Amino acid sequence: xxxxxxxxxxxxxxxxxxKYLVIILFMVGMIGVISGMYVGRESMVYSIxxxxxxxxxxxxxxxxxxxxxxxxxxxISSGEMADVRQYFIDEGMxxxxxxxxxxxxxxxxxxxxxxxxxxxxxxxxxxxxxxEDMIQSYVDAAMEENFEEALKEARNSDEFKEAVDExxxxxxDAVIEAVDEEWNDIAEEYKLNDxxxxxxxxxxxxxxxxxxxxxxxxxxxxxxxxRIFKSDSEIDLASFVExxxxxxxxxxxxxxxxxxxxxxxxxxxITVGGREYEVVGLLSYVNYLTMHESNTDLMFDAxxxxxxxxxxEAFNELxxxxxxxYSFLYDVKPEDKVAQADYSExxxxxxxxxxxxxxxxxxxxxxxxxxxxxxxxxxxxxGDSVGTAIFCYILIAVIAFIFAITISSTIDKEASVIGTLRxxxxxxxxxxxxxxxxxxxxxxxxxxxxxALGYTGSRQYGDYAPHR
Amino acid sequence: MEENFLEIKDLxxxxxxxxxxxxxxxxxNFTVKKGEFCVLLGPSGSGKSTLLxxxxxxDTPDSGFxxxxxxxLEDMDEKQLTIYRRKHLGYVFQMYNLIPNLNVKENIEVGxxxxxxxxxxxxxxxxxxxxxxxxxxxNQLSGGQQQRVSIGxxxxxxxxxxxxxxxxxxxDYKTSKEILSLIEDCNSKYGSTIIMVTHNEAIKYMADHVIxxxxxxxxxxxxxxxxxxxxxxxx
Numbered sequence: 001x002x003x004x005x006x007x008x009x010x011x012x013x014x015x016x017x018x019k020y021l022v023i024i025l026f027m028v029g030m031i032g033v034i035s036g037m038y039v040g041r042e043s044m045v046y047s048i049x050x051x052x053x054x055x056x057x058x059x060x061x062x063x064x065x066x067x068x069x070x071x072x073x074x075x076i077s078s079g080e081m082a083d084v085r086q087y088f089i090d091e092g093m094x095x096x097x098x099x100x101x102x103x104x105x106x107x108x109x110x111x112x113x114x115x116x117x118x119x120x121x122x123x124x125x126x127x128x129x130x131x132e133d134m135i136q137s138y139v140d141a142a143m144e145e146n147f148e149e150a151l152k153e154a155r156n157s158d159e160f161k162e163a164v165d166e167x168x169x170x171x172x173d174a175v176i177e178a179v180d181e182e183w184n185d186i187a188e189e190y191k192l193n194d195x196x197x198x199x200x201x202x203x204x205x206x207x208x209x210x211x212x213x214x215x216x217x218x219x220x221x222x223x224x225x226x227r228i229f230k231s232d233s234e235i236d237l238a239s240f241v242e243x244x245x246x247x248x249x250x251x252x253x254x255x256x257x258x259x260x261x262x263x264x265x266x267x268x269x270i271t272v273g274g275r276e277y278e279v280v281g282l283l284s285y286v287n288y289l290t291m292h293e294s295n296t297d298l299m300f301d302a303x304x305x306x307x308x309x310x311x312x313e314a315f316n317e318l319x320x321x322x323x324x325x326y327s328f329l330y331d332v333k334p335e336d337k338v339a340q341a342d343y344s345e346x347x348x349x350x351x352x353x354x355x356x357x358x359x360x361x362x363x364x365x366x367x368x369x370x371x372x373x374x375x376x377x378x379x380x381x382x383g384d385s386v387g388t389a390i391f392c393y394i395l396i397a398v399i400a401f402i403f404a405i406t407i408s409s410t411i412d413k414e415a416s417v418i419g420t421l422r423x424x425x426x427x428x429x430x431x432x433x434x435x436x437x438x439x440x441x442x443x444x445x446x447x448x449x450x451x452a453l454g455y456t457g458s459r460q461y462g463d464y465a466p467h468r
Numbered sequence: 469m470e471e472n473f474l475e476i477k478d479l480x481x482x483x484x485x486x487x488x489x490x491x492x493x494x495x496x497n498f499t500v501k502k503g504e505f506c507v508l509l510g511p512s513g514s515g516k517s518t519l520l521x522x523x524x525x526x527d528t529p530d531s532g533f534x535x536x537x538x539x540x541l542e543d544m545d546e547k548q549l550t551i552y553r554r555k556h557l558g559y560v561f562q563m564y565n566l567i568p569n570l571n572v573k574e575n576i577e578v579g580x581x582x583x584x585x586x587x588x589x590x591x592x593x594x595x596x597x598x599x600x601x602x603x604x605x606x607n608q609l610s611g612g613q614q615q616r617v618s619i620g621x622x623x624x625x626x627x628x629x630x631x632x633x634x635x636x637x638x639x640d641y642k643t644s645k646e647i648l649s650l651i652e653d654c655n656s657k658y659g660s661t662i663i664m665v666t667h668n669e670a671i672k673y674m675a676d677h678v679i680x681x682x683x684x685x686x687x688x689x690x691x692x693x694x695x696x697x698x699x700x701x702x703x
Contacts (some may be wrong), residue, residue, distance in 0.1 A: 001581050
């Protein structure tokens, strides 16, 4: 026989439907919001992590003042530090040798000239010649006749050779001393004297870009800065929310956040760098989840900044300065955040030293783990999830409170019935199950409906979620 | 009616401590035989309800014991007591304590559900004269009708002992007599042992066994050979 008390539950629901309706609506609302936030977060984190490998996210990038030579790229890839000290010394030596040689030549000329002149004047005094013009003509004649010979003789003298060696030695010592002093400062600043240094090998990709002006409504006024990459890039790929990649030089694909924000749609014409393009794609670059133009920007700016894709042909026709940006991927991926910092630091040492000895200059360096454009959204979500969790705990407390009150009033009302049922032989467990079933059913119903709504309605991260 | 079905031995119970301590049961002894109609008579404060609660395993004595069919209640744990109540006892209270959102039939089924040898629900409803009301809810019934349902709920379990705590306390004279007749019928028809607590002296004439209580002890313990039917009672 089925427990007749079960029949009470639908009757209870029917008779007190307004009370339970309010509770269910409240729970559906709260649970819907919380589950929506969790689902949104999960799907966002999922797509972010998926994009990391599928879209070939860089481990970092650096920009040089001019195009890197193949040797430089090879040296940077090796992850080894260049011997900057030796480079400085070699350069210093070259300079010093040249100066010493010049000085010696000058001194030698002077001394030989003086010796010849002194000899002629001594003879003139002995012969009683006093006329200065006469003396000068003798000197000139002697110079003409003996200078080359005397110079040669002087060069071959042991005295001269000794002096030259001494001068070079002195100059070289000075160079080494000066370099060491300078080197110690640099080495200390960048911690280059690391005995435990291990090379971090990387693969480097050319990832040049240009910053151009963007005019959304073709009124001749600049509306935003747009950072343009080439469509044939092998790294930091884009996923397309709508449309496709540009296929000819009149087409452009732009960031979908920016497009949403300023109201650009597929098929619109925009002016970039003075040329007009048709928007054929709305995309999301894997390394630009949010529109941070510079890594020091505190907040993204989807109004004033855009990233876009052009065909290589169209890219090369643009006239603004080319940014020699290079992206790299570690050959062995760092395991955690500590390792990321460690890898980045070691790579930077190689980059600094190799660039220096190649006479290039680093304009910018940004490891991906520090990139705002890449990490702002995920860390924002992280923060939200803490909030969601707190919200969730509060909800649990509120639900518990509501049911504590309703159950307690039910029990007060039913005290005599409960006593009778106990006396008739119902066990405590059976009665607890009976009186708990209503709140449990209401909670489960609220949770089921709330979750269903949360799943279907979780669009709140649509603002910067990458789509695939 | 030979065996000692229920035995009460040296039962003591007090409430409160220190000066406020009140001895409710002060060494109570009696036995009830199987199938007996036993009336516990006494003024209020004589310990009737406490005694009933202890027999029902709802309350525990300070000393002494209750044994049923030779099993002492004090040896039973919570679970066994529940099973004891479930299998052997039926309760009828002065306030009918029906479940408000179950109808007559369903209220009686609550009792039937608990028993492993229940009587037929429809038959009990007919015996109680409730066949026209079986789909009514308690708030649609008179006091007497509600008490019938309450008796039905207890009787349908086919209990060894039917405990009635002032079953007519809230009813008028006529209805009281009807209810008493019904309890009498249950006693004769189903053979249940009945222990009825009341302060109505007249009821003793319909009982086999009358126990008068005062100040927590048994004052009189008499068997009644000349019992009369409930319908002939007068007070």
